[in-house]
Amino acid sequence: MTLGEPKQGPSGTAAEGISPCAACSVRDMAFCGVLNDEELPRLLAIFTTLSVEAHQPIIDEGEAADYLFNVTGGAVKLYKLLPDGRRQITGFLFAGDFLGIAMNEKYAYSAEALGRVSLCRFPRRKLESLLDEFPKLEKRLLGMASNELVQAHDQILLLGRKTAQEKIVSFLLSLSDRAAKRSSERSPIELPMGRADIADYLGLTTETVSRTITHLKRDGLIRLLQGGRVDLPDPAALRDLADGS
Amino acid sequence: MTLGEPKQGPSGTAAEGISPCAACSVRDMAFCGVLNDEELPRLLAIFTTLSVEAHQPIIDEGEAADYLFNVTGGAVKLYKLLPDGRRQITGFLFAGDFLGIAMNEKYAYSAEALGRVSLCRFPRRKLESLLDEFPKLEKRLLGMASNELVQAHDQILLLGRKTAQEKIVSFLLSLSDRAAKRSSERSPIELPMGRADIADYLGLTTETVSRTITHLKRDGLIRLLQGGRVDLPDPAALRDLADGS
DNA sequence: CGGGATCTTGAGGATGCTCAACGCTAGTGG
DNA sequence: CCACTAGCGTTGAGCATCCTCAAGATCCCG
CATH class of the missing domain: 2.60.120.10 (Jelly Rolls)
Structure with missing residues (x-):
C-alpha cells in the first residue's frame, strides 16, 4: 500500500x-x-x-x-x-x-x-x-x-569525488541555500533529519558524519544550537571547503 | 568557446x-x-x-x-x-x-x-x-x-552505496542494456571510453578499475575481446553481483 | 620497428568503515 | 517529581577497501 x-x-x-x-x-x-x-x-x-x-x-x-x-x-x-x-x-x-x-x-x-x-x-x-x-x-x-x-549531477559529483568533510559542508550549504529560497533565514539552518539520514544521503556512516560535524564545530566553522539547528558563522569559508579550493 | x-x-x-x-x-x-x-x-x-x-x-x-x-x-x-x-x-x-x-x-x-x-x-x-x-x-x-x-538516481545509489566490483558490473550491464535499446547486440559490448573515464564515472581510480576487471576476467564473468569489446557470458550472474544479492 | 599513451600489477598507506561502549535527551510511568 | 528506558549521538580502537606511488607490460599509430 x-x-x-x-x-x-x-x-x-x-x-x-x-x-x-x-x-x-x-x-x-x-x-x-x-x-x-x-x-x-x-x-x-x-x-x-x-x-x-x-x-x-x-x-x-x-x-x-x-x-x-x-x-x-x-x-x-x-x-x-x-x-x-x-x-x-x-x-x-x-x-x-x-x-x-x-x-x-x-x-x-x-x-x-x-x-x-x-x-x-x-x-x-x-x-x-x-x-x-x-x-x-x-x-x-x-x-x-x-x-x-x-x-x-551536483550530487553525483559530491558522491563520486568529494571527501567526507567536503560532503558535509556541501550538504549544510545546500540546505542553507534552499532555506533562503523558501525565504527563510539563510542561517541558522534546520536539520529535520537525523545523522543516519545524512549519512545515507552523503554515502557515509553515522559515525563519520558525527565525527566530521564535531571537527567542524571545534574549528569554529559551525555551531550546534537547540533543536538540531546549525549556525553557519562564515559561509564564505565553508564555500571554499565545500569544493576543496 | x-x-x-x-x-x-x-x-x-x-x-x-x-x-x-x-x-x-x-x-x-x-x-x-x-x-x-x-x-x-x-x-x-x-x-x-x-x-x-x-x-x-x-x-x-x-x-x-x-x-x-x-x-x-x-x-x-x-x-x-x-x-x-x-x-x-x-x-x-x-x-x-x-x-x-x-x-x-x-x-x-x-x-x-x-x-x-x-x-x-x-x-x-x-x-x-x-x-x-x-x-x-x-x-x-x-x-x-x-x-x-x-x-x-540509479547512479547516485551506485556512487553512494556500491562496492568497486558492484560499480563495475553495474556499469557493464547498463552499457549492455543501452546497446540493446539501440538494437545492437546485448553482448559483446563496446567500450569506447578508457579506464580513466570509467574510473571518473564510477568514483574510482584507474588502478581499481583495472584490478576489478582483471578479477572479473579471472572468475570467467567477463571476457575481453579485440578493440576494447567485452563479452558477458552470464548476464544473470552479473545482475546478482551488481546489487550485492 | 619505435615511442608515447594506456593498461596492468605490486607494495604500502590513508580515508572512512566496523564494532563497541558511553553519554545525552526526551518521553513514560510510577 | 523523578527514576527509568529507548533512541540517538558521540567517541574510541582496530581494520578493510580503495587510493597513492611506482614500475613494468601492452597496445596502437606513425
Whole structure:
C-alpha cells in the first residue's frame, strides 16, 4: 500500500469550501504558481490535500506511479534500497518541492515523511490531462525537471569525488541555500533529519558524519544550537571547503 | 568557446537539399520521432548537422546554453570538474541520446567527443518556440527528462552505496542494456571510453578499475575481446553481483 | 620497428568503515 | 517529581577497501 488513507489528516477537510491555494504559502514556488486565478479552479478540481505523520511512507519504489505530490509543509526523504538493506537517500524535499517527476509508470524511489508533512496529491492521469490544457504547466514541469537534473549531477559529483568533510559542508550549504529560497533565514539552518539520514544521503556512516560535524564545530566553522539547528558563522569559508579550493 | 566551428564536418552539407532525417537511424529513439513527415520540416528548418572529432569539446560547463544537441552517431562523455582538477563523469551519451536537458541558462556540465561524433544542433530559443507549436515535442522532452532523472538516481545509489566490483558490473550491464535499446547486440559490448573515464564515472581510480576487471576476467564473468569489446557470458550472474544479492 | 599513451600489477598507506561502549535527551510511568 | 528506558549521538580502537606511488607490460599509430 502506498498511502495510508486513514492517516489522511484533518487538513483534508480544508479542501471543501474555500480554496486551499488561497492560503498556500508556497504557491509561487510550486508549479501551480504559473496558473492564474481563473485557471486555478481546474487544478483545484483534481487534487486533495492531506497530511502524513512522521516516519510514515508516502510512496514506495516500484509501485505504480498513480499520484504525484506537492509538498506544502514539512520535510520528506527520498530513498532507494539494495537487496541487502543498504540504503541511499536520493534527496530531501521541503515546502514547495514537487514529488514524482522522476518516474516511469513506476516510482523510481520511496518517500517517507521526516516530520509531519502537508501535501497536495494529484492523480497522475488527471494531471496529465491538465498539462494538455495548460501548456505553461507542462513548461513549468519541464523546467523543474531540468533543475532537478542539475542538482542530481551536483550530487553525483559530491558522491563520486568529494571527501567526507567536503560532503558535509556541501550538504549544510545546500540546505542553507534552499532555506533562503523558501525565504527563510539563510542561517541558522534546520536539520529535520537525523545523522543516519545524512549519512545515507552523503554515502557515509553515522559515525563519520558525527565525527566530521564535531571537527567542524571545534574549528569554529559551525555551531550546534537547540533543536538540531546549525549556525553557519562564515559561509564564505565553508564555500571554499565545500569544493576543496 | 563552446563549439569549434571549423571542426564542422562535411556532413554539414547534407542539410542542404535532402532531409538528413530521412536517413537518420535514430529518429525513432530521439525526441524528433514524435513528429510526422508534415511536421518534420519545421524542425529541419532550425537545426544543422555537424560532426566533432575525437577529444574535442562540444559544450563547456558554465557557458550560456545556447544550443541543444541530438547525438546521431558516436559517443560523448559529460563531466564536471572541481577546482583542484578532480573530475566526475556524469554520463555517457550514445546515438539517439539528447544533450542539454539539464541546464539553466548555463550548461550544468561539459561534454566531449569520445570518438568522432555526429550531432544535430538546435538553437535553444528556436527549439523552445517549436515546443509551443508542438506540445507533443514538449511532452516527449519531459518524458526524456524524467527518464534521465531515474537514471541519475540509479547512479547516485551506485556512487553512494556500491562496492568497486558492484560499480563495475553495474556499469557493464547498463552499457549492455543501452546497446540493446539501440538494437545492437546485448553482448559483446563496446567500450569506447578508457579506464580513466570509467574510473571518473564510477568514483574510482584507474588502478581499481583495472584490478576489478582483471578479477572479473579471472572468475570467467567477463571476457575481453579485440578493440576494447567485452563479452558477458552470464548476464544473470552479473545482475546478482551488481546489487550485492 | 619505435615511442608515447594506456593498461596492468605490486607494495604500502590513508580515508572512512566496523564494532563497541558511553553519554545525552526526551518521553513514560510510577 | 523523578527514576527509568529507548533512541540517538558521540567517541574510541582496530581494520578493510580503495587510493597513492611506482614500475613494468601492452597496445596502437606513425
